[in-house]
Amino acid sequence: MKILITGGAGFIGSAVIRHIIETTQDDVVNLDKLTYAGNLDSLAGVVANPRYQFEREDICDGDALRRVFARHQPDAVMHLAAESHVDRSIEGPAAFVQTNIVGTYQLLEVATRYWQELPASRQAHFRFHHVSTDEVYGDLGGTDALFTEQTAYCPSSPYSATKASSDHLVRAWHRTFGLPVVVTSCSNNYGPCQFPEKLIPLMILNALEGKALPVYGKGEQIRDWLYVEDHARALYTVLTRGGNGDTYNIGGFNEKKNIEVVYTLCELLEELAPSKPGHVRYYSDLVSFVEDRPGHDLRYAIDAGKLQRELGWMPLETFYSGIRKTVTWYLQNIEWCRRIHDGSYRRERRGLGSREVA
Known part of the structure; x- marks a missing residue:
């Protein structure tokens, strides 16, 4: 296949591209606007x-999308391009x-017209894979419930x-226009x-x-943590084997309170990076509690049983x-982090034009 991946320079998108290039014979076209979170170093x-x-384009630009589809003739689309940081969405x-609404609409319009004009044999195998989040389901609060594919939306x-x-747009384009789609909702990636x-x-x-x-708060918020490379495997599995029109939840089977995650990181750093700045005795001494985020959901937890039963996927990594x-x-790639902090990862790409073959 040739797979068009939107947002391929982002965290999850880059993991998906690495997985496909390293473990399959498929071709990848990475379409990314290169906002602050797009990092070609990845x-x-x-x-x-x-x-x-690589194509440096904006999914909100319909003309650019049409050029990309015409030039590359993809067999599938994996749509990961999105603004994704909750704090930034509040600000x-x-x-x-x-990006998330208008951009998805533009991509659906172009993909649908492209699919409609394909030969019948290629139409039958085309897929539009929309990558979403468990946050669309809202807050499980203090319950023991899990998000399933039937959980009502309450963002x-x-x-x-x-x-x-x-x-909703993706599912509407499937029902109204017949576009072959699959949708996945994932838990917190790391x-x-x-x-x-x-x-x-x-x-x-x-x-x-x-x-x-x-x-935030007392750190009591609970999230299901999913290792990004496990997520990349799951996404490719759904793209290639998922049922047309189906939705699959992807979770790590690892529910942890935020404060547990932070203290676990401190313990690992004590072991792996024992040399600290001079004023620090223990990493855990640096923990501080700040005013909670407005509208902060207490608990997310995914039931990934459908994906396990129907497609045989399971995460390979435990949380630990x-x-x-x-x-x-991160300890071995401090230079990657430094280039983000000093902005050089962005400055060096300014001359990179659209339709750049990498």
Whole structure:
């Protein structure tokens, strides 16, 4: 196959591209606008591969999308491009509405017209895979329930509301126009190459610099943690074997309170990075509790049983094996982190034009 991946320079998108290039014979076209969270450094290991190509374009630009589809003739689309940070969505919802809703609409319009004009044999095998989040389901609160594929939507933040809207658009294009789609909703991802604004890399890098480790509220929020490489395997499995029109939840089977995650990171850093800044005795001394986020959901938890039963996927990493790999990766890739902090990862790409073959 030739797979068009939107948002392929992001955290999850880059993991998917690495997985496909390293473990399959498929070709990949990475379409990414390269916003602040798009980092081509995360694709350094595949950029020279002849099965990888890069297009710097915005999914909100319909004309650009039409050019990309016409030029590359993809057999499938994996749509991961999105604004995804909840705090940023509270501070500035407009970018989330534009990218997550308008961008998804533009992509659906172009993909549907492209699919309709394919020969019948290629039409039958085309797939539009929309990658969503468990946050569209809302808050499980203090219950023991799990999100299933039938859970009603009840988003809490501008981010999750725009993702819910994009999910509805994808399903509407499937029902109304017949576009072959699959939808996945995942739990909290972690692992290599995650942008440092997210909880786990933020805690690791702050600790190494002797900075405060800010935890919302009392850190009682519970999340199901999914190692990003397990997620990448699941996404490819759903793309290639999932049922047309079906939805699959993807979870790590690892529910942890945020404060548990932070203290686990501190314990690992004590072992793996015992040399600390001079004013720090123990990494855990850096933990500080800050005012909670507005509308902060208490608990997310995924029932990934459908994916396990129907497609045979299971995560390979436990939380503890995955978090150790994650801490080790950040310790071994401080230069990757430094280039984000000093902005050089963005400055060096300014001359990179659209339709650039990498």
